[in-house]
Amino acid sequence: MHTYELDEQKVFNSGHNACPGCGEALAVRYVLNTMGPNTIGVIPPSCIAIISGPQPYSSMRIPVYQTTLEASAASAAGISRALKRQGKHDVNVLALAGDGGTYDIGFQALSGAAERNEDMVYVCLDNEGYMNTGAQKSSSTPYLAVTSSTPGGKPSDKKDIAEIMAAHRIPYVATATVGYPDDLARKVAKARDMKGMRFIVVLTPCLDGWGVADDGAVRVSRLAVDTGFFPLYEVEDGERYTINHGPKGIPVERYLEQQKRYRHLDEDQVKEIQAGVDHRWSLLQARVESMAGQARIR
Amino acid sequence: MSATVATPRRSPPANQAPAPGDLRLLLSGNHAVSYGAMRARPEVVPIYPITPQTPIAEKISDLQLAGDFDVDLMTAESEHSAMSACITASLTGVRVFTATASQGLFLMHEMLHYASGARAPIVMVNVNRTIGSPWGFWPDQTDSLAQRDTGWIQYYTENGQESLDTVIQAFKVAEEVLLPAMVVHEAFYVSHALEPVTVPSQERVDAYLPRFDPPHKLDTEIGESWGNVVNQDMFYRHRKDLGAAMNQVLEASVRADADYKDAMGRGYGILEKYRTEDADMLIVAFGAMVGSARVAVDMLRAAGKAVGLLKIKLFRPFPVEAVRAAVAGVPRLVVMERNFSPGGGGVLHQELKAALYGMPDPPAVHGYLAGVGGVNVSPKKIVELAEKALTDEPVPDSVWQR
Amino acid sequence: MSEVTRRPATGPAAASPGEVPTIWTTGWTDIFNTGTWRAATPIHEWRSSPCHTDCPIGNTIPGWIANIREGAYQEAWLALVETNPFPAVTGRVCHHPCEGHCNREVIETVVGINGLEHFLGDRALEEGWALPAPVGSQGKRVAVVGGGPAGLSCAYHLRRLGYDVTVFEARDELGGLLRYGIPEYRLAAGVVDAEIARLLDLGIEVRLGAPVADAAELEALEAEYDAVFLGVGAQQAKMLAHLEDGAGAGRVLDGLEYLRRCTEGVARDLGERMTVIGGGSAAMDVARSARRLGHTVSVVALESRATMPAQPEEIEQALEEGVALFDGAMVAAVEAGADGGLMLNCVKVTLDLGAPAGELRPVPVEGGEFALAADVIVTAIGQDPDLAAFGDGLAVERALLLTEPTTLATSRAGVFAGGDVASVDRFVSEAIGAGRRAAYSIAEYLNHPDACIPERPKLEDSVNRTEVNPFYFETTERRERVVAPAAERLTGFDETISAYSTEDATAEAGRCMSCGFCVQCDNCFVFCPDMAVQKDASAAGAESAAPSASEGAPATAPPAGVRVTAAVPCVGAPPDSGPFYFVLDQYCKGCGLCVTECPRGAVRLEQVNL
Numbered sequence A: 001m002h003t004y005e006l007d008e009q010k011v012f013n014s015g016h017n018a019c020p021g022c023g024e025a026l027a028v029r030y031v032l033n034t035m036g037p038n039t040i041g042v043i044p045p046s047c048i049a050i051i052s053g054p055q056p057y058s059s060m061r062i063p064v065y066q067t068t069l070e071a072s073a074a075s076a077a078g079i080s081r082a083l084k085r086q087g088k089h090d091v092n093v094l095a096l097a098g099d100g101g102t103y104d105i106g107f108q109a110l111s112g113a114a115e116r117n118e119d120m121v122y123v124c125l126d127n128e129g130y131m132n133t134g135a136q137k138s139s140s141t142p143y144l145a146v147t148s149s150t151p152g153g154k155p156s157d158k159k160d161i162a163e164i165m166a167a168h169r170i171p172y173v174a175t176a177t178v179g180y181p182d183d184l185a186r187k188v189a190k191a192r193d194m195k196g197m198r199f200i201v202v203l204t205p206c207l208d209g210w211g212v213a214d215d216g217a218v219r220v221s222r223l224a225v226d227t228g229f230f231p232l233y234e235v236e237d238g239e240r241y242t243i244n245h246g247p248k249g250i251p252v253e254r255y256l257e258q259q260k261r262y263r264h265l266d267e268d269q270v271k272e273i274q275a276g277v278d279h280r281w282s283l284l285q286a287r288v289e290s291m292a293g294q295a296r297i298r
Numbered sequence B: 001m002s003a004t005v006a007t008p009r010r011s012p013p014a015n016q017a018p019a020p021g022d023l024r025l026l027l028s029g030n031h032a033v034s035y036g037a038m039r040a041r042p043e044v045v046p047i048y049p050i051t052p053q054t055p056i057a058e059k060i061s062d063l064q065l066a067g068d069f070d071v072d073l074m075t076a077e078s079e080h081s082a083m084s085a086c087i088t089a090s091l092t093g094v095r096v097f098t099a100t101a102s103q104g105l106f107l108m109h110e111m112l113h114y115a116s117g118a119r120a121p122i123v124m125v126n127v128n129r130t131i132g133s134p135w136g137f138w139p140d141q142t143d144s145l146a147q148r149d150t151g152w153i154q155y156y157t158e159n160g161q162e163s164l165d166t167v168i169q170a171f172k173v174a175e176e177v178l179l180p181a182m183v184v185h186e187a188f189y190v191s192h193a194l195e196p197v198t199v200p201s202q203e204r205v206d207a208y209l210p211r212f213d214p215p216h217k218l219d220t221e222i223g224e225s226w227g228n229v230v231n232q233d234m235f236y237r238h239r240k241d242l243g244a245a246m247n248q249v250l251e252a253s254v255r256a257d258a259d260y261k262d263a264m265g266r267g268y269g270i271l272e273k274y275r276t277e278d279a280d281m282l283i284v285a286f287g288a289m290v291g292s293a294r295v296a297v298d299m300l301r302a303a304g305k306a307v308g309l310l311k312i313k314l315f316r317p318f319p320v321e322a323v324r325a326a327v328a329g330v331p332r333l334v335v336m337e338r339n340f341s342p343g344g345g346g347v348l349h350q351e352l353k354a355a356l357y358g359m360p361d362p363p364a365v366h367g368y369l370a371g372v373g374g375v376n377v378s379p380k381k382i383v384e385l386a387e388k389a390l391t392d393e394p395v396p397d398s399v400w401q402r
Numbered sequence C: 001m002s003e004v005t006r007r008p009a010t011g012p013a014a015a016s017p018g019e020v021p022t023i024w025t026t027g028w029t030d031i032f033n034t035g036t037w038r039a040a041t042p043i044h045e046w047r048s049s050p051c052h053t054d055c056p057i058g059n060t061i062p063g064w065i066a067n068i069r070e071g072a073y074q075e076a077w078l079a080l081v082e083t084n085p086f087p088a089v090t091g092r093v094c095h096h097p098c099e100g101h102c103n104r105e106v107i108e109t110v111v112g113i114n115g116l117e118h119f120l121g122d123r124a125l126e127e128g129w130a131l132p133a134p135v136g137s138q139g140k141r142v143a144v145v146g147g148g149p150a151g152l153s154c155a156y157h158l159r160r161l162g163y164d165v166t167v168f169e170a171r172d173e174l175g176g177l178l179r180y181g182i183p184e185y186r187l188a189a190g191v192v193d194a195e196i197a198r199l200l201d202l203g204i205e206v207r208l209g210a211p212v213a214d215a216a217e218l219e220a221l222e223a224e225y226d227a228v229f230l231g232v233g234a235q236q237a238k239m240l241a242h243l244e245d246g247a248g249a250g251r252v253l254d255g256l257e258y259l260r261r262c263t264e265g266v267a268r269d270l271g272e273r274m275t276v277i278g279g280g281s282a283a284m285d286v287a288r289s290a291r292r293l294g295h296t297v298s299v300v301a302l303e304s305r306a307t308m309p310a311q312p313e314e315i316e317q318a319l320e321e322g323v324a325l326f327d328g329a330m331v332a333a334v335e336a337g338a339d340g341g342l343m344l345n346c347v348k349v350t351l352d353l354g355a356p357a358g359e360l361r362p363v364p365v366e367g368g369e370f371a372l373a374a375d376v377i378v379t380a381i382g383q384d385p386d387l388a389a390f391g392d393g394l395a396v397e398r399a400l401l402l403t404e405p406t407t408l409a410t411s412r413a414g415v416f417a418g419g420d421v422a423s424v425d426r427f428v429s430e431a432i433g434a435g436r437r438a439a440y441s442i443a444e445y446l447n448h449p450d451a452c453i454p455e456r457p458k459l460e461d462s463v464n465r466t467e468v469n470p471f472y473f474e475t476t477e478r479r480e481r482v483v484a485p486a487a488e489r490l491t492g493f494d495e496t497i498s499a500y501s502t503e504d505a506t507a508e509a510g511r512c513m514s515c516g517f518c519v520q521c522d523n524c525f526v527f528c529p530d531m532a533v534q535k536d537a538s539a540a541g542a543e544s545a546a547p548s549a550s551e552g553a554p555a556t557a558p559p560a561g562v563r564v565t566a567a568v569p570c571v572g573a574p575p576d577s578g579p580f581y582f583v584l585d586q587y588c589k590g591c592g593l594c595v596t597e598c599p600r601g602a603v604r605l606e607q608v609n610l
Ligand SMILES: Cc1cc2nc3c(=O)[nH]c(=O)nc-3n(C[C@H](O)[C@H](O)[C@H](O)COP(=O)(O)OP(=O)(O)OC[C@H]3O[C@@H](n4cnc5c(N)ncnc54)[C@H](O)[C@@H]3O)c2cc1C
Pocket: C093, C094, C095, C145, C146, C147, C148, C149, C150, C151, C168, C169, C170, C171, C174, C175, C176, C177, C178, C181, C182, C183, C210, C211, C212, C213, C231, C232, C233, C234, C235, C256, C259, C281, C282, C283, C285, C418, C419, C420, C421, C425, C426, C427, C428, C429, C431
């Protein structure tokens, strides 16, 4: 029997205005409560910016600065550098950005911060679209998913941000999701206790944007993992790969059928998506194998 | 208002003997800025290179490497990120400096608003450079003037010494009113021109500029957050507060300059009147043009023409009252400026007319677009233009002159 | 979770008095009332698991299985004997309907509940654990007539409720069919002795060889005692008259009689070949006992093998032991055989589906005739209670004492009945359950201050398969008890099935999903995006129950209260380790995540009435 043991600090507050059952709010709960109160946050425009509270109230018992959509990593870098100058080496800096603010418009700042190995934990709350502005596509939106800007289904693939970040050879990259809260919390804790640039992409189902039932965030995110659509893994220093949870032999259709954004798919399209999932999974496994046992070259 | 106007003098105090501990160095305008920044002791300098700002960044790097400047130099991957980092570092409670020019400033534009909105007292030097396209590297003030609505204090300086001194003063004012400040000088004419510069001693600057310790900051011991969504009423009040802070700048700048003068022996005022006594006309200028205009005024006076000079140093907030006092009784003004707002004309020309509107017996105002794109405007040329202005009837629009 | 508090900063950003500052936050969102968004409310409650629902005794199965999982065996056993004083007996012979709808089937297969009960029963006997002592004295006396499982169960619960109990047993020993019916190889006499002895240690008076033989004696009991329970069982074997005529005369025996003789060791000289008639447990017991005593045995049953009332494993083992089964058949007539034995004329039959419930109407299959040779016929086709002795004073229906279904009251005030005498559900657990219910009913009748009658939950209200979350359970093979090989079994009357090892028991207990029975896994708490699920302060220990709101904010809503469904909310109720979680009305948005992610259906979503 499975039980979760999360060592939570009470940083994220009730009374926030996330939608009922919001996967992102759940992710933020685990992230903030694991990071702990000795943390300063940065948030760009996104759903989480709304969830963080209307002035003069905050849902987060840590100082948070709301920056612009493209600047999260740079803003976080400013804080972490200032903290070092103040001798506050133990204060964590946390960026909490959406996929739009990470994969797209904020990517340059992110890549720059990664290259400089800025000292921060950057968490991308990946709900696979610009949800705050009405569920338009982002470069994280998966192939064929319907969004308000791709009403016929997105014609291109989801960008593989974890691999891109791993290629920056930063100390830590991980994928996580709310369906595996212990895995998520462990990764956040691990990232927190490291130095330099740490990046975690958290798949956070958007109930409205994906067309998922109010009680479905956990189930759906779990299916994303269990079908191999979104494997959970970590990469240290860009080369040491560890797969935490991979596909469990469940067809991807089980995942797709939970979501209205895939309702239009025909049989062939489902097969195509399945083939893509299988292919990416084999690539990931190949990468794990090819990287296994390699010494770190700096 | 007299304190707002500096004592007229011919030129910067080039031959002034250094006070004990001060350095006397031959420096370009940009390097002077680097020294000024060093003395202000910012903790973090996020910066991104762009011609003609690069010598500022390079000199800071050199000073840092030499161990003279203890600073965290963040080599950002863009000006947008540099400014983003400036804002948060400042909000975390440390002093922040940066520098940029033209395209870089434009890339920062969004963040400039965030900086003033966040009331982050960052000091930035902008080296005026033509804006693309087409691509060019010439002095032109349009880049910084296009940022006049961003909520930044703007100072325009005419040489390296002034830039150095103004950087230090700008911190003092910015940190008092909690607004960011831009110190602007022009490409090449100022940025790369070598002049002997006095670098005040660290002790004197430290005495002048205390440690930055804002009451509100991103601090886990305090726990306050900044930037959560506001309602209409809060936004209205927030902007109003920002305006009030801007208004405070006038007085704070005058005070900061006077204190600086007491401490360092140099002061500039927020504007300067040069040989304005009994003038039939004042040349109104800012930036590098001021130096040439000063020579031109000497030439005009020598030729028996009653022409003086009004230098605008503080451009944001625009010192309306001080300007009105300075031009009272003068029948005619001619603005000579190196910038152009298409559809509007010279920005100073417009600002000046707006400032004088409703003034009893206002002077007639010429607006000359002289030197746009960095075209050389020599003292001789200024004399020529002034003579033309003395006889021509002013027209509402700015007039291209070369 | 520890609360983070901060010092508020002061400075120029502060707004003028009465105005909200436009920059820098001053407090936290927990002053907001997001609970108003809610259209449904999650409720934590102890809900009946199907196993509990199906258990005739009302054992709180997931509760004591949880104790086994934790290795707390005595605790587990104490939880079990709250309802069932005979776990070593039922662990061996119960037909375990509890496994019938076990939700574990969604993962792979049902939990070995009966095996776990067996394990606990034996562990208690090995360790010599005592039953919990009675709570106080009610100063009243109850007579229990019949010392079988029904009577003894009733006596036990009455004693624990504080009554003085006297058991009147016709025979020389207690146990009823446990001793005289069920053969030793399934239920050793030592086990029965030990569980009865332990029960009597609570201070129950026993009169052996003391039948309540007639109406007068019953009246005397009614006069002397405050209440009477009748658990006299069904002792009269049903016979098949057409077999006993002619050739069959003297060679037909009833099953109970045969088994009684077996227990007394005097069953041998009946001739070599035996035909047993009947398809239930008793028939199997007769047949298998006879095999152990060297008979050649055939069984003729009306039902097909699949529908025979005997347990499938009993049939299986009987066949392994060499019993020849003729299912879907009947003995039409008996003739004298050529070898001095009997010739049984048999015919294949089908059962008329239109027959009234409980009645078997065989229809011979044409051409299905066959013959069997036998020396002796044993009929095991059921028993009826012997009600004649009690006269007309007690209402009878279809050969059973008529009782009110909930209270088990007979038609005579103060007289209650249960077990085989009043029910066609002829199972040990049914008898024990009836004894238990009757005890609470008697307590209520005698105005016990806290007693009430345990209700039997309904299957449709129990946690069903869609309400458990399979994600949380890994496929794990069911552990089976070891059964001795047939050859070994046939050597005597030793028990054939061994209890789980501790390791097996722990593993098997680990398979139970604890349906409807909160195990404090924290899932509901962990998965609430609004931190609206809280743990009760008293249960959780040091931590505070409600989050203290930020300064100046109104206190958060008080606990919405824990509602516990009335499975048995009275004396004799299961120890309620129950849900110590509650939902903060102020914050819960009613998303239902806590409900869906409760692995075991212990949280329910109730629509809010607006
Ligand atoms: C061969 C056989 C095998 C069985 N196997 C199983 C099995 O494997 N699993 C299962 O669950 N069930 C089994 N059963 C059924 C089960 O044994 C009974 O349903 C159960 O024992 C009934 O309990 P009871 O207390 O009502 O009656 P009983 O067990 O019959 O006990 C009644 C007691 O009352 C005593 N008594 C009777 N009349 C009087 C009187 N007038 N005064 C005083 N005392 C009296 C009797 O001597 C007896 O001790 C089997 C039954 C038989 C016959």
